[in-house]
Structures are given as structure tokens and as C-alpha cells.
Amino acid sequence: MSKLSPTDNLFQALTYLADTIDARAEGQTNDQPSYTAKLLAAGPSKCAKKFGEEAVETVIALTSETNADVANETADLLYHLFVALRSRGVSLEDVGHALAKRQGMSGIIEKENRPKD
Numbered sequence: 607m608s609k610l611s612p613t614d615n616l617f618q619a620l621t622y623l624a625d626t627i628d629a630r631a632e633g634q635t636n637d638q639p640s641y642t643a644k645l646l647a648a649g650p651s652k653c654a655k656k657f658g659e660e661a662v663e664t665v666i667a668l669t670s671e672t673n674a675d676v677a678n679e680t681a682d683l684l685y686h687l688f689v690a691l692r693s694r695g696v697s698l699e700d701v702g703h704a705l706a707k708r709q710g711m712s713g714i715i716e717k718e719n720r721p722k723d
């Protein structure tokens with residue numbers, strides 16, 4: 607079997623994480639207490655708050671900590687984002703569609719073409 611590229615690893619890790627969060631949301635555990643289930647049970651506002659806390663920790667790492675710290679904080683951030691999305695019923699496919707619509711479009715031109723208030 608051919609070796610996975612770093613991109614394949616990231617994709618597989620994100621897919622595995624999303625599937626695990628889905629499983630916890632559906633009550634599947636591995637006979638250990640589940641942090642994901644606890645967070646989801648607390649509701650979307652709590653999930654959003656935790657995501658915000660992790661975002662601040664990621665900003666601090668980006669501005670003043672090591673690259674290894676940045677990678678770890680980013681992993682926390684992605685986990686909490688996925689849980690927050692699940693708590694709101696927004697799927698990764700929904701996010702994928704939003705990203706696909708933007709492909710090939712300059713961010714500067716998109717901003718210039720936004721409806722004016």
C-alpha cells in the first residue's frame with residue numbers, strides 16, 4: 607500500500623474526527639465518559655463559547671508561542687468548531703458547498719461586488 611501524503615493524513619484525520627463526533631451525538635461511546643457528548647448536551651451556546659475560547663488560545667499561540675503549540679491549539683480549535691457545527695446541525699457538506707461556490711473568485715473582487723447597504 608502506498609504511503610499517505612500529509613494531505614491524505616489531514617483529510618483522513620478530519621473525516622475520522624467528524625465521524626467520531628457524529629457517533630457521540632448519536633449516543634455511541636467506547637464505555638468511557640465522552641467530553642463530546644457532555645459538550646453537545648450543554649447546547650449550541652456552550653459549544654460556541656468553547657470554540658471562542660479555543661480561538662483566543664490559537665491567536666495567542668500564533669502571536670507568541672512555538673509552531674508545535676500553534677499546531678496543538680489549531681487541533682483543539684478544529685475539534686471545537688466541528689462540535690459547534692454539529693450542535694447547530696450544520697454539516698461539513700454544507701461548509702464544503704459554501705467553499706466550492708467561492709473557488710476561483712478573488713476575495714478582493716467578491717468584496718467589491720457585495721450589495722451596498
Ligand SMILES: N=c1c2ncn([C@@H]3O[C@H](COP(=O)(O)OP(=O)(O)OP(=O)(O)O)[C@@H](O)[C@H]3O)c2ncn1[C@@H]1O[C@H](COP(=O)(O)O)[C@@H](O)[C@H]1O
Nearest residue numbers: 623626627630636638639640641642643656681682685686
Ligand atoms: N480532539 C478532541 C479534543 N480536543 C480537545 N478536547 C477536549 O476539550 C476539552 C477542553 O479543555 P478545557 O479545559 O477547556 O475543558 P473544560 O474546562 O472541561 O470545559 P468547560 O468546563 O468549560 O466545559 C478537554 O477535555 C480536551 O480533552 C477533545 N476531546 C475530544 N477530541 C476528539 O474526540 C474524540 C471523542 O472524544 P470523547 O467524546 O471524549 O470520547 C477523541 O477521541 C478525540 O479524537
